[in-house]
Amino acid sequence: MEVTVKTAQQLRLTEEEFELIKKKLGRTPNFNELCAFSGMWSEHCSYKNSIKWLKTLPRDGDKILVKAGDENAGLMDIGDGYGVVFKIESHNHPSAIEPFQGAATGVGGIHRDIFTMGARPIASLNSLRFGNLKESKTQHLLAGVVHGISHYGNCFGVPTVGGEIYFEDKYHTNPLVNAMSVGIVKNGETISATAKGIGNPVFFVGSATGKDGIGGASFASADITADSTEELPAVQVGDPFQEKKLLEACLEVIKTGAVVGMQDMGAAGIICSTSEMSAKGEVGMIIHLDKVPTRQKNMKAWELLLSESQERMLMVVEKGKEQAVLDVFEKWDLPCSNIGEVTGDGLLKFFMNGELEAELPAYELVLGGGAPQNSRDYIQPDYFDEIKKFSPDKIEVPDDLKPIAEQLIAIPNIASKRWIYTQYDSMVGTVNASTNAPSDAAIVVAKPTNKGLALTTDCNSRYVFADPYKGGMIAVAEAARNIVCSGGEPLGVTNCLNFGNPYDPQVYFQFVHALKGMGEACTRFGTPVTGGNVSFYNQNPDGAVYPTPTIGMVGLLENVNRKMTMDFKAAGDIIFMIGVSRPDINSSEYLHKIRGVEFSPAPHFDLEEEYALQQKISELIDYRLIESAHDVSEGGLFIALIESCFNRNLGIDVVATDYKIRKDGYWFGEAQSRVVVSVKNTKLAGFKKSMEGQAFEELGEVTTGAIEVDGLNWGNIISWKEKYDTAISNLLASHKSEEALSAI
Numbered sequence: 001m002e003v004t005v006k007t008a009q010q011l012r013l014t015e016e017e018f019e020l021i022k023k024k025l026g027r028t029p030n031f032n033e034l035c036a037f038s039g040m041w042s043e044h045c046s047y048k049n050s051i052k053w054l055k056t057l058p059r060d061g062d063k064i065l066v067k068a069g070d071e072n073a074g075l076m077d078i079g080d081g082y083g084v085v086f087k088i089e090s091h092n093h094p095s096a097i098e099p100f101q102g103a104a105t106g107v108g109g110i111h112r113d114i115f116t117m118g119a120r121p122i123a124s125l126n127s128l129r130f131g132n133l134k135e136s137k138t139q140h141l142l143a144g145v146v147h148g149i150s151h152y153g154n155c156f157g158v159p160t161v162g163g164e165i166y167f168e169d170k171y172h173t174n175p176l177v178n179a180m181s182v183g184i185v186k187n188g189e190t191i192s193a194t195a196k197g198i199g200n201p202v203f204f205v206g207s208a209t210g211k212d213g214i215g216g217a218s219f220a221s222a223d224i225t226a227d228s229t230e231e232l233p234a235v236q237v238g239d240p241f242q243e244k245k246l247l248e249a250c251l252e253v254i255k256t257g258a259v260v261g262m263q264d265m266g267a268a269g270i271i272c273s274t275s276e277m278s279a280k281g282e283v284g285m286i287i288h289l290d291k292v293p294t295r296q297k298n299m300k301a302w303e304l305l306l307s308e309s310q311e312r313m314l315m316v317v318e319k320g321k322e323q324a325v326l327d328v329f330e331k332w333d334l335p336c337s338n339i340g341e342v343t344g345d346g347l348l349k350f351f352m353n354g355e356l357e358a359e360l361p362a363y364e365l366v367l368g369g370g371a372p373q374n375s376r377d378y379i380q381p382d383y384f385d386e387i388k389k390f391s392p393d394k395i396e397v398p399d400d401l402k403p404i405a406e407q408l409i410a411i412p413n414i415a416s417k418r419w420i421y422t423q424y425d426s427m428v429g430t431v432n433a434s435t436n437a438p439s440d441a442a443i444v445v446a447k448p449t450n451k452g453l454a455l456t457t458d459c460n461s462r463y464v465f466a467d468p469y470k471g472g473m474i475a476v477a478e479a480a481r482n483i484v485c486s487g488g489e490p491l492g493v494t495n496c497l498n499f500g501n502p503y504d505p506q507v508y509f510q511f512v513h514a515l516k517g518m519g520e521a522c523t524r525f526g527t528p529v530t531g532g533n534v535s536f537y538n539q540n541p542d543g544a545v546y547p548t549p550t551i552g553m554v555g556l557l558e559n560v561n562r563k564m565t566m567d568f569k570a571a572g573d574i575i576f577m578i579g580v581s582r583p584d585i586n587s588s589e590y591l592h593k594i595r596g597v598e599f600s601p602a603p604h605f606d607l608e609e610e611y612a613l614q615q616k617i618s619e620l621i622d623y624r625l626i627e628s629a630h631d632v633s634e635g636g637l638f639i640a641l642i643e644s645c646f647n648r649n650l651g652i653d654v655v656a657t658d659y660k661i662r663k664d665g666y667w668f669g670e671a672q673s674r675v676v677v678s679v680k681n682t683k684l685a686g687f688k689k690s691m692e693g694q695a696f697e698e699l700g701e702v703t704t705g706a707i708e709v710d711g712l713n714w715g716n717i718i719s720w721k722e723k724y725d726t727a728i729s730n731l732l733a734s735h736k737s738e739e740a741l742s743a744i
Contacts, residue, residue, distance in 0.1 A: 003034050011038035017372065024364045032350070032358040035302040036365065039268035040275060043536050046371035049502040050534040053512055057519045061528040063491060065187070069368075070280075072113040072193055072264060073181075074530020076492050078556055080449045081187050085119040088127070088180035088457065088496045088552035090535035095177040099144025103177050104152040105238040105310050110181040111158060112264040115247050116313060118191040118254050119183030123444045124153050126163040126179050127457040127496065127550045131172030133412050133731055138167070141175050142420075149179070150423040155240035156247075160424035162442035164457055167412045173540040178496040178533075180457055180552045184446055191254055193263035195277040195285065195316045195342050200260055202274075202285055202340040203322075205329055206246045206312035209269075210295035212237045214306050242311040242334070249332040250313060256328065258321035265312040271305040271365070273314035274348055278362035279369050284347040287340040289357065301350060301357040316342060378508040386599035387466060392585055395595055397662050402714050404594060405638055406723060408668060411593050414635045415727035437565035437647055440482035440631055441553075445560050452560030454488030456553050460634065461546035466587045467602035468510045472517025472549055474602070474672055477610045478633060479553035480525045484614045485629040485675060487564040487621050488555030490525050495532035495551055500544020502536045510547040518549060524607055525614075527553060564621050566630035567647035568678050573627055573702040576687075577637060579613055579674030580695045581658050583665040589634050590668035604671040613673045616694045625679065625687045632674035638667040638709070640676045641699075645707075645717050646724065653708040654700035667709070678702060 008018035011034060021037050022028055029037065043049060059068035065075040065083050073087035091106025107124065114121045126149060131138040153160050158181070195202070253259055261281070263273045270292070274285050289304045299307075317325050322338060329336035343349075348365075350358040364370030398404055408414060441456040458479040464471030480490040495518065500507040522529055532552070538545045557563060568575075585591045586601045620626045632640045641652050656666045676699075679687045700708075707714040714720075 032302045036271045040365040048372040049374050053515045057529040058523045085183040088494045089533040091177045099141045100148040103145040103148030106179040107152040108238045110179045114181045114183035116264045119185035121158045121181050121183040123182045124160045125457050128165040129171040129176035133167045152240045154425040170546045174538045176498050178550050191262050194261040194281045196281040198344045200319050200342045201317050201338045203315040204339045205336045207242050208293040208295045209307050209309045238310045245332045253328040256324040258324045260316040262315045269307045275362045275365040279366045284343040284345045286349045289352045291339040293335040301352045376508045377505050379505040381506040390600040410727035416725045419729045439486040439565045441486040443563045452557030454483040454486045454555035456482045459550045461548040462587050463602045464547045468513035469517040470602045472514035473521040475551045476521035479551040481631045483555030484617050487562045488557050490527045490555045492530045493527045497534045498548040507544050514549045564629050568644045568650045568702045569627045571704045573678040575699045578696045582671040583661045584669045584671040585665045588670040610673040626677040628678045630676045636668040651703035651705040651717050657697045
């Protein structure tokens with residue numbers, strides 16, 4: 001067929017990009033070639049509207065073992081001859097259209113990024129955003145996504161150990177589903193996603209290719225609309241049992257010494273893995289598409305190039321060792337086919353039944369090569385004017401705070417997520433060290449060592465909406481604070497940057513300034529960015545979702561027994577808040593959900609104050625001067641206190657120490673850089689001596705079960721725990737429609 005500008009536009013390429021392709025090729029591409037550029041130059045694969053700013057993030061560190069972005073996932077040294085491999089990615093658009101498969105294949109895809117490097121995945125986390133939980137659409141999406149995550153993770157055999165979930169109207173049409181995987185590998189046993197060795201055979205291994213997922217990368221690089229359901233074939237279909245076999249086969253075949261390089265066939269499928277591996281190795285490939293195992297007959301060349309069928313790998317094998325590879329995959333009953341060979345000319349030549357279907361220079365297709373790198377304009381969002389108008393003086397302080405606290409604890413963003421996490425297998429693999437008592441970050445054992453890994457995903461998108469720069473810093477700071485409060489030392493970051501349409505200058509302002517804040521915070525905490533994912537085009541009919549730069553962070557405990565938990569341990573222990581109380585209700589759950597204020601500034605945050613706080617918490621844990629540590633975040637100080645009571649059904653008797661501060665701000669404000677700790681009477685002297693130069697307040701003491709605040713009886717811990725544990729399930733039961741009920 002004749003390829004025209006209209007053809008390019010139908011494939012979501014611009015007229016300028018079409019002209020650039022013709023210039024790079026020195027001719028007009030045929031349809032197969034244009035499809036290849038469409039996939040590889042999509043936002044999802046090329047990062048064409050973000051790479052300029054991604055390069056500004058700190059990417060170097062003493063413990064980084066592979067350069068950021070060079071491999072499928074980040075790799076950092078944890079000592080004793082082992083490394084931790086980790087990455088987070090989005091599967092937002094597929095989950096909006098088909099929540100079960102969208103979420104399931106997101107989990108499968110991120111695990112493949114880990115084991116394609118030779119690491120065994122040991123833990124999974126997620127970061128989720130949905131609309132109003134009272135709406136049937138949200139309930140349907142929530143049920144499908146949670147079912148997809150649990151189905152794939154539970155069957156695959158990797159525990160889901162942590163995550164976060166928020167419900168905001170801004171995510172009504174376009175939920176966010178970010179999945180993170182963490183693995184362990186012995187240093188020196190990693191595999192690179194690089195093709196090399198002229199004449200080496202190229203193998204296709206894993207599940208057969210079908211028509212599911214065709215054009216998925218391009219689909220993820222456009223706004224969700226009312227017509228998006230017509231693109232349902234762009235959603236992949238996953239099989240966790242096939243992936244389990246693929247994992248074991250890949251780790252086994254690596255030990256044969258036959259594997260030169262390997263890459264997951266993720267976004268954009270075969271064209272992506274062949275072009276990226278070839279470009280990195282400065283080689284080319286001859287690929288015979290008719291040798292690719294297929295599930296459907298008569299698949300066309302462009303369909304084979306772009307299919308994103310799951311559980312597949314591209315593998316370059318050392319010539320002469322083909323049989324060793326074939327034997328391993330025959331043992332695991334998985335398709336394995338020699339589909340081509342490495343060449344030295346830098347060209348990708350795709351044949352079908354002996355006919356040349358496409359000839360493309362690998363370098364021109366890929367990020368860091370010939371893919372576009374755009375500079376977008378940006379302007380301050382209009383809604384900033386509304387934020388500047390906010391004055392807390394206009395918000396009257398309630399006389400009775402107990403009813404406010406009871407409403408607060410039942411808000412879905414704060415209430416227990418047990419309805420969700422009980423569907424996940426958190427124990428398979430026996431690495432989860434956070435089962436008996438909760439900590440601010442999940443703790444897993446880095447077997448076969450006795451080290452621990454502290455894992456977390458964090459981002460308060462309302463803060464980023466209010467102030468992208470400060471909100472970006474807070475996202476990094478909260479992740480580091482959660483790791484420090486759990487006894488870990490922050491190591492590195494993987495990020496999943498979820499924003500609206502990058503061609504909207506106000507959205508791009510959010511993106512640019514969030515990255516500036518993240519970069520500054522990562523530099524201060526010594527947590528380089530090892531890689532991640534950018535997800536643009538997250539839009540609702542009335543505008544973009546909240547800017548959501550999710551931070552996945554990994555921390556190290558030299559000994560897993562150093563872990564610190566968040567729960568109070570015994571009645572009589574003294575409760576302190578480390579940090580400074582402020583009359584700050586900005587962007588809090590209290591202000592937004594209970595007082596109905598949409599526009600307010602981000603809460604107080606100072607980077608140096610935060611860094612000093614974290615250093616102090618780490619010191620207190622080292623010297624065993626505290627019994628618990630829990631950071632103050634959503635819901636403020638009261639929520640941090642009551643959450644610390646739940647695990648052992650203990651109570652509190654606490655009093656506000658500064659009566660000049662408005663009481664709602666004191667108990668419910670979300671000013672940053674604060675941590676609640678408990679201290680035994682026998683260690684009080686040592687604790688107070690250690691706190692010289694650090695702001696702190698003595699709030700009261702742990703009790704046997706009564707909740708006393710400012711001298712008033714607020715009931716007992718059992719009733720508060722009931723409210724906290726059942727809020728989401730009660731909300732679902734009381735508001736779901738018949739349709740949502742059947743879905744759940």
